[in-house]
Amino acid sequence: MLDFSTIEKFDRIATPFYYYNMDLFHKTVDHVAELAQKHDIKVHYAVKANVERRLLEYISSKGFGADCVSGNEVLHANSCGFPADKIVYAGVGKTDKEIYDALVLGIEAFNCESLQEIYVINEMARHYGIKANISVRINPDIDAHTHKYVTTGLYENKFGISQHEFEKLIEIIQKSEYINFFGLHFHIGSQITRVEEVFALECQRVNDIVAYFERNGLKVNNINLGGGLGVDYDDPDENAIPDFETWFRTISENIVRREDQMVHVEPGRSLVAQCATLISRVLFVKSGETKNFLIMDAGMNDLIRPALYGAYHKIENLSASQRTFYPTHQAYDIVGPVCESSDVWGAGRLLPLSVRGDLMAIRSTGAYGQVMASRYNMKDLAPSVFSDDLDSAPAVVDYFEK
Numbered sequence: 001m002l003d004f005s006t007i008e009k010f011d012r013i014a015t016p017f018y019y020y021n022m023d024l025f026h027k028t029v030d031h032v033a034e035l036a037q038k039h040d041i042k043v044h045y046a047v048k049a050n051v052e053r054r055l056l057e058y059i060s061s062k063g064f065g066a067d068c069v070s071g072n073e074v075l076h077a078n079s080c081g082f083p084a085d086k087i088v089y090a091g092v093g094k095t096d097k098e099i100y101d102a103l104v105l106g107i108e109a110f111n112c113e114s115l116q117e118i119y120v121i122n123e124m125a126r127h128y129g130i131k132a133n134i135s136v137r138i139n140p141d142i143d144a145h146t147h148k149y150v151t152t153g154l155y156e157n158k159f160g161i162s163q164h165e166f167e168k169l170i171e172i173i174q175k176s177e178y179i180n181f182f183g184l185h186f187h188i189g190s191q192i193t194r195v196e197e198v199f200a201l202e203c204q205r206v207n208d209i210v211a212y213f214e215r216n217g218l219k220v221n222n223i224n225l226g227g228g229l230g231v232d233y234d235d236p237d238e239n240a241i242p243d244f245e246t247w248f249r250t251i252s253e254n255i256v257r258r259e260d261q262m263v264h265v266e267p268g269r270s271l272v273a274q275c276a277t278l279i280s281r282v283l284f285v286k287s288g289e290t291k292n293f294l295i296m297d298a299g300m301n302d303l304i305r306p307a308l309y310g311a312y313h314k315i316e317n318l319s320a321s322q323r324t325f326y327p328t329h330q331a332y333d334i335v336g337p338v339c340e341s342s343d344v345w346g347a348g349r350l351l352p353l354s355v356r357g358d359l360m361a362i363r364s365t366g367a368y369g370q371v372m373a374s375r376y377n378m379k380d381l382a383p384s385v386f387s388d389d390l391d392s393a394p395a396v397v398d399y400f401e402k
Contacts, residue, residue, distance in 0.1 A: 016298035025275035046268025056080035067266040071098030109133040109182040125178035183222025193230040203254035227266040269367035276366030299336025307342040320352035
């Protein structure tokens with residue numbers, strides 16, 4: 001919950017903007033660093049969740065690696081302090097340029113998702129006389145019990161290599177002269193909340209797959225279990241830091257590992273989601289025949305998750321919370337300014353009676369928010385505003401006073 005003085009400062013800042021609670025962010029990352037050391041698990045931050053430089057620089061300072069899914073993410077992570085030998089590069093579609101850039105940079109490993117990709121990397125490595133480390137992403141056919149758009153570990157998904165190709169896969173790796181086999185990579189989905197059930201099942205399936213590869217001549221030195229730990233979008237204050245303890249403990253208790261085997265995880269959303277809030281202002285209050293609308297200055301161009309996935313974000317009227325009395329609550333459809341019918345933040349949300357100029361907080365937007373923003377309708381991009389540097393934020397302009 002934001003305090004009175006912070007909300008007062010918000011009122012002087014041009015909206016919309018992404019507000020980063022740096023204290024919460026530091027506490028979250030520090031907590032994960034402690035658990036990773038306790039359980040002897042390597043952490044790679046999933047860069048796709050949020051590419052804000054200040055966040056990445058702090059994460060890299062804790063000794064974490066980076067999980068990247070594009071060539072530009074690889075280069076950006078490296079520029080933010082992640083050493084090349086702590087960067088892994090995943091993704092189903094790597095261009096020749098992206099493979100070349102990562103190869104000459106000397107990244108820790110490519111996470112390969114098809115047999116043809118392994119062949120292409122081997123041939124490019126041969127051309128430049130460089131050995132490439134590869135992990136192979138395996139599709140374990142596990143239902144993560146999450147939204148269908150963020151489920152990635154079923155045979156029907158586009159990600160990873162499935163069981164019917166295992167024999168051919170092993171043959172290709174063993175014959176590829178410019179490939180070093182680094183290990184196996186898994187990722188079953190995102191926003192997973194049934195932590196013990198789902199991750200215990202993943203570990204059991206992984207144990208069987210690792211044993212199969214080792215029986216067939218490939219020593220698996222690294223086991224990457226991916227990410228996927230969910231956050232509480234309904235009550236971000238009560239559960240500001242996700243249950244990392246259960247996640248790490250479940251993995252440690254269920255994964256079978258040798259002393260010389262390293263286990264990796266790739267948290268993204270869980271590290272950054274709760275530390276940011278999209279702050280917007282009510283432009284107009286509109287009464288329809290059957291609905292009341294709050295029209296905001298932030299839209300789907302700033303945060304596309306509700307329009308793309310039907311994702312839920314808690315919305316709070318910050319201005320109403322500062323009034324000396326709480327007026328009658330009313331149900332509103334909260335919408336953005338973009339010319340799309342899907343530009344809706346929430347339908348039928350019960351809020352205090354709201355007026356033009358009220359500040360609204362769209363919570364839990366630190367992951368897959370700002371990073372997915374666009375300039376659709378030629379809208380400006382919402383800037384980052386940090387809790388420890390509010391005074392440098394762009395000031396609101398009163399155009400009735402100019």
